[in-house]
Amino acid sequence: MPELLMNAQPVLSLRLSASYPGRPAVLRDLALDVRPREILGLVGQSGCGKSTMALAILKLLFLKGGKMSGSIQFNGRDLLPLKEKEMRGLRGKEIALVSQSPISSLNPALRIRTQMEEAWNIHRRTTREECTRAVLGALESVSLPADETFLRQYPAQLSVGQAQRVLIAMAVLHRPPLLIADEPTSALDIIIQSEVLELFSSLSRKLGMSILYISHDLLSVAKISHRVAVMSQGEIVECRKTAELFTNPLHAYTRKLIAALPVAPAFSSGETLVYPEHATMIAGAELKTPNLTM
Numbered sequence: 001m002p003e004l005l006m007n008a009q010p011v012l013s014l015r016l017s018a019s020y021p022g023r024p025a026v027l028r029d030l031a032l033d034v035r036p037r038e039i040l041g042l043v044g045q046s047g048c049g050k051s052t053m054a055l056a057i058l059k060l061l062f063l064k065g066g067k068m069s070g071s072i073q074f075n076g077r078d079l080l081p082l083k084e085k086e087m088r089g090l091r092g093k094e095i096a097l098v099s100q101s102p103i104s105s106l107n108p109a110l111r112i113r114t115q116m117e118e119a120w121n122i123h124r125r126t127t128r129e130e131c132t133r134a135v136l137g138a139l140e141s142v143s144l145p146a147d148e149t150f151l152r153q154y155p156a157q158l159s160v161g162q163a164q165r166v167l168i169a170m171a172v173l174h175r176p177p178l179l180i181a182d183e184p185t186s187a188l189d190i191i192i193q194s195e196v197l198e199l200f201s202s203l204s205r206k207l208g209m210s211i212l213y214i215s216h217d218l219l220s221v222a223k224i225s226h227r228v229a230v231m232s233q234g235e236i237v238e239c240r241k242t243a244e245l246f247t248n249p250l251h252a253y254t255r256k257l258i259a260a261l262p263v264a265p266a267f268s269s270g271e272t273l274v275y276p277e278h279a280t281m282i283a284g285a286e287l288k289t290p291n292l293t294m
């Protein structure tokens, strides 16, 4: 990411607390900034509150019975006081979400064309031709066949990887400034995972889109993120440039996460940096994850 943008006004600036009824707080005054064009990785173990945070940003926590407070500054305005109607105008258009289970996120009874056209028409009033052009353009941008045969398919006719690409195409249909990806590769096998990671990276570059990339997998996060935020028990304990986090982790929890990695992380810049505790662990192993060019 150009150094200049590191100092630009954040696209998203959070201060969030959240809880579910009868349970201790899940998010505890969590603070996080996402900058323009940045891929910010968010890691933390299962149950630490990552998905709660993703839903809270979109003000969808009420769907799970949760409550939230704080502020969600998005492009300079606070989303927290906005009414549900205003949020509906914003979700999918300015902030898009891609979640973990592609198949269940698509409607099994509707053709891909119908679902993508719906996603377009929710926010735009255009001619049929413009709608079709936008849909085909989005399919092309995620390297899916942009043709009638593909559009006529039902979700069950797609592979999980293709279904995830359809959801990503729907998420970028309106070219949102911010995309939240919540464990988007968890349901995919390892090769497809790597391809989807690369896709996020190239979409961010091409569309100038910021991505909040959530995962429990530090290695995949390290591959595409400019900075990484580490979350533990509802708080961000550390947020640094990716290479810095690995070479000089400040928080004990970050050190633990790094030490537990099975292989050395590969960064977008091409360097492989090994943290001392980690090096001991993988001594002799020449494993290296594939690189992505940013």
Ligand SMILES: Nc1ncnc2c1ncn2[C@@H]1O[C@H](COP(=O)(O)OP(=O)(O)O)[C@@H](O)[C@H]1O
Binding pocket: 020, 021, 023, 026, 044, 045, 046, 047, 048, 049, 050, 051, 052, 053, 064, 065, 066
């Ligand atoms: N609808 C809910 N009602 C009560 N507790 C919930 C609900 N959803 C999540 N939780 C709890 O909130 C915590 C954080 O969950 P979640 O945000 O899904 O974590 P993560 O995405 O990091 O795995 C967990 O302890 C989980 O059990």
Ligand SMILES: [Mg+2]
Binding pocket: 050, 051, 052, 182, 183
């Ligand atoms: Mg989750």
